[in-house]
Amino acid sequence: MSIKLEHVNYIYEPDTAFPVHATDDVSLEIHDGEFIALIGHTGSGKSTLIQHLNGLIHPTSGTIYYNGKNIADADFSMKELRSKVGLVFQYPEHQLFEMDVFTDVCFGPKNLGLSEEEIEQRAKDALEMVGLDESYYKQSPFELSGGQKRRVAIAGVLAMKPEVLILDEPTAGLDPKGRDEILDQVAWLHKNSHMTIILVSHSMEDVARYAQRLIVMNKGKVMFDATPVEVFRHYKELETMGLAAPQVTYIAHALKEHGLDINTDVTTVEEAKKEILRLWRQRTC
């Protein structure tokens, strides 16, 4: 089970005076069970790239393979691809349309042509996964709070039981608590349901905390593709792309400049705490 991209190019508005090269010769392989974070500043091609992964847009040139099969083949089932690769768009609450929460979550599985019981079971499971209990089932999705709406929308995708879950900035516009809840939920899904996760994010802290692999995009090209620790070593180059390393990494570098023998590979507050305590103990001994 993997998704493979080979030399994928995508150009918006090719016939006009302002064609936009949104992805530029992107080659990638996404393996089972990975937790990947995708970063890049606005307009770097992230959103375009992820829409390729479930066949919503077709590359201008290049090929995409899902489990070794070319998704542009005539006999390839798009429906199956879209059920296996779930995509949660930015501000997914804007896609809600049903009269009540439960029916809205049923929309995805219903499109898959499942049995009535299976649909309801999946909707229940999905709503449970995002932490919404039965008291929400009959409420109108339009009367919920922003964070709750977003959970309903994410449940709508989870109800398709995807193997790969792509989230485009799932925490944009949420308060810190809502943000942590959603990201912890995603981490839980990765750990317990063994879903492959692709998280598009602007928060280096979140990325460092959750992801195992970090893909950095700039002007449609993949600039880095490695573990967060390795990528954040290039923090100076990241800055030229309008990105940065996590705050603690900067602190570590500053401490190093002051002559401390600190490991500058720290990317999360937890790691930084350990590292600083280690140095502290060394000193006091």
Added chain:
Amino acid sequence: MLRDITIGQYYAVESPIHRLDPRVKLAGTLLYIVSLFVAEGIICYLLAAVFLGLVVRLSKVPLKYMVRGLKSIVFLLLLSVSFNIFLTEGRVIFQVGFLRITVEGLVIAAFMAVRLILLILGSTLMTLTTTPNNLTDGLEKSLGFLNKIHVPVHDMAMMMSIALRFIPILIEETDKIMKAQMARGADFESGNIIKKAKAMVPLLVPLFVSAFRRASDLAMAMEARCYHGGEGRTKMKPLHYNGRDLMVYGILIVYLAVMIGLRIAMPV
């Protein structure tokens, strides 16, 4: 697919047509439409097509881009063409049941199609080369005399410019919602007409919700900047005619005169 709609959109490049006073372009479009209805016979249509072709060339808007916009009227075009083909009396060249094709019908249908296409292209060109703001200013100023009989010209012009401004926004929004629902397995393409109409619900409901949200946001933003209608409102860039604008008026009048002359001089 939705990006193909070019009616009402602005195409940002620098060109002599873009720089013209919006009132000239409005009058020009109106005159051009009149000329199309005056036109009769192949020479008139040729003249109209060449004239439009020259203007398009000057405007630097790629013809390909404009022609893409015609896709949205293909249905209308086919409808009127087939009515003309089948319902015109004359010399019959082909007959099946009550449907018959006549020579006159074919000729009228062909002219009709050309007229419609030129009409759409001509008016699309105006919105492609004029920003909604400019267009509103132009309309407001040229229709200003209606204020005397208490027609709310400013309000109407403002509504029109907002409507125009919202076309690309709503298209983008539709595209986004469509994709989001497709990611949830929605199918907008297959099935019969009833199934297709039903499939529109997951698209239209969020679209309406978002349109209302945007409209109320916009109203709030306008009020926050003390907008209270047209009374006493001044312009940052008031419209002034310059030499080029007057010259274009001259060209337009000559064009229309030639058209009328051709119509009279050449009996069909």
